[in-house]
Amino acid sequence: xxxxxxxxxxxxxxxxxxxxxxxxxxxxxxxxxxxxxxxxxxxxxxxxxxxxxxxxxxxxxxxxxxxxxxxxxxxxxxxxxxxxxxxxxxxxxxxxxxxxxxxxxxxxxxxxxxxxxxxxxxxxxxxxxxxxxxxxxxxxxxxxxxxxxxxxxxxxxxxxxxxxxxxxxxxxxxxxxxxxxxxxxxxxxxxxxxxxxxxxxxxxxxxxxxxxxxxxxxxxxxxxxxxxxxxxxxxxxxxxxxxxxxxxxxxxxxxxxxxxxxxxxxxxxxxxxxxxxxxxxxxxxxxxxxxxxxxxxxxxxxxxxxxxxxxxxxxxxxxxxxxxxxxxxxxxxxxxxxxxxxxxxxxxxxxxxxxxxxxxxxxxxxxx
Numbered sequence: 001x002x003x004x005x006x007x008x009x010x011x012x013x014x015x016x017x018x019x020x021x022x023x024x025x026x027x028x029x030x031x032x033x034x035x036x037x038x039x040x041x042x043x044x045x046x047x048x049x050x051x052x053x054x055x056x057x058x059x060x061x062x063x064x065x066x067x068x069x070x071x072x073x074x075x076x077x078x079x080x081x082x083x084x085x086x087x088x089x090x091x092x093x094x095x096x097x098x099x100x101x102x103x104x105x106x107x108x109x110x111x112x113x114x115x116x117x118x119x120x121x122x123x124x125x126x127x128x129x130x131x132x133x134x135x136x137x138x139x140x141x142x143x144x145x146x147x148x149x150x151x152x153x154x155x156x157x158x159x160x161x162x163x164x165x166x167x168x169x170x171x172x173x174x175x176x177x178x179x180x181x182x183x184x185x186x187x188x189x190x191x192x193x194x195x196x197x198x199x200x201x202x203x204x205x206x207x208x209x210x211x212x213x214x215x216x217x218x219x220x221x222x223x224x225x226x227x228x229x230x231x232x233x234x235x236x237x238x239x240x241x242x243x244x245x246x247x248x249x250x251x252x253x254x255x256x257x258x259x260x261x262x263x264x265x266x267x268x269x270x271x272x273x274x275x276x277x278x279x280x281x282x283x284x285x286x287x288x289x290x291x292x293x294x295x296x297x298x299x300x301x302x303x304x305x306x307x308x309x310x311x312x313x314x315x316x317x318x319x320x321x322x323x324x325x326x327x328x329x330x331x332x333x334x335x336x337x338x339x340x341x342x343x344x345x346x347x348x349x350x351x352x353x354x355x356x357x358x359x360x361x362x363x364x365x366x367x368x
Contacts, residue, residue, distance in 0.1 A: 002094040003259040004127050004203075004213075006086045007289060010223075011211030012350060013038065013084050019349055020265045020289040021081035024060060026317075028089070029075050033058040034129035034201050034255060035087030036213075036225040038144070039080070046143050048227045048234045049087060049201050051131065056092065061227055061234055065143040068177045068192050068233040081290060086203060086213050088129055088257060095131070095253040096121040105249055110239035111222045113249070114204055121254045125206070127213060129255035130224065132200040135248040138180035139198060139226070140189065141235035178243060179233060189243075196247075197229035200237060212260070264352045265289045267343045269359035270320075277327040281341055281359065283312060284320040287351070291315045297345040298325060301338055306331045337363045 007022040021040070027033070035049040039062055048061045048070065061070040062080075073080050098117040105113065114130055176189040183191040202224035203213035210216065214223040227234035238244055266287035273280050279298065285291055296310040308329055312321050330339070343357045351357075 001259060002091045002129070002255055002257045003089045003261065004086060004129075004257040005088070005261050005263055006212050007037075007082065007263040008084045008350060009211045009262075010084065010214060011216050014211075014215075018083040019292045019294070021083055021292065022085055022263060022289055023316075024073055024075060024077050024080040024082070027060070027075070027085070027087055029058045029060070031056055031058070031090030032092040032095070033088055033090060034131060034203075035060075035085060036202055036223065037082045037085030037087075039082060044143075046225060046235055047082065047085065048225045050199065050227060051201075061231070063141075063143050063225075063227075063233075063235040065175070068141060068143065068190075068235055070227055070231055070234040072231075088255065091129060091255045091257075094255050096123065096256070098252045098254060100249050100252050103249070105246060110224070110246060111219075113252070114222055114254075117252055117254050118204065121256065123254075123256040125256040125258055126210075127206070127257040127260060128204040129257055130200070130202045130204055130222070131251075131253040131255070132224075132249060133251040134198050134200060134246060135196050135250065136179075136198060137196070137245040137247055138178060138243055139195070140238040140241040140244045141177045141179070141192075141226075141233070142174045142238060143177075143235040144174050176238070176241075177233070177235065179228065180243075187243075192233050195228035195230060195233060198226045198237070199229070200224050200226040202237075212262070262352075263288045265291055265317075265349055266351055266353055266356075267291065267294070267315075267349060268356040269341045269343055272339075272341055272359050272361045274361065274363045279325040279327075279330060279339065279341075279361070279363075280322065281361075282320050282322045283315065283343055285315045285317055288317050290317055291349055294343065294349065295345060296323065297340075297342045298330065299340040299342065300330055300332055302340070303331070332363065332365050334365050334367050337365060339363055 032051045037047040039045040045062045179195040205214045208214045208220045224237045226237040294312040298308040339361045
């Protein structure tokens, strides 16, 4: 059965920076895997999942936000990790090829074409994978990172609403690129070069408001990333832009996705003991996402003014980290003491279950 996996959401990207990541080496790429996503704040790129039907495998390409160029990523890399990514299992046998010969391609939006294709396939689902081989006279791209999305959200909070039109969305303020037969000198967008043949891979949400795979705005059902045939350029395809001109669709395949699994973080504190006048405890990442910049607070006797802070730069999914705090670092009194150990005290890590983030330890200190 075709299944969609989602690590964080588009909504999460808009609301703020993200400290949870899914490494590329945990994404199975055997067979046909459709997906899209963003890379880290250090390189600010976007992802294109590109199936190779003949080789029965899928490659992931990173799109560079400064020049639109694409780079193939190693599926075994321990460096590449993604704050947002959605992808399917191997759906090689789940695709429904659509006959578009009777579609009015040049006078319809891509969203209308995909919606018509979904209606034609006759299979109901909340989400659909979309694969298109297409020809364009010109196409507009952006490459938005999580940082770009966050900056836009902050602008919305501090700038008057009339600056943003009702039709505005999070991509409006980003650097735009375009590919066409020739450069238009009066066009403010950055010209990349000639590229007519594009492979488009993306997701269609029946209800965009969920924010899992598309921007949570009305009529934003379709989220498409693409890469040109030559694999020179790629990014978020602005099919709705007035300068994006679709000429022909060579192939269109719809993949109804019947199941959805949201991949989440889950932090907990375990094995807290007072041992040889030291506080010893273990921070465990028992979720499915790696976590960065994890803060730990140790609070004695509910006195936050006396708290001790620790930071774990990176904690991979399934791993743990033991922390040892000497007695002389903690302000304890003679007699009974209560120590609260808190993982992610500011709730910066996105978790479904935060009830296990605090562990309380009772410690008795004998008189000297």
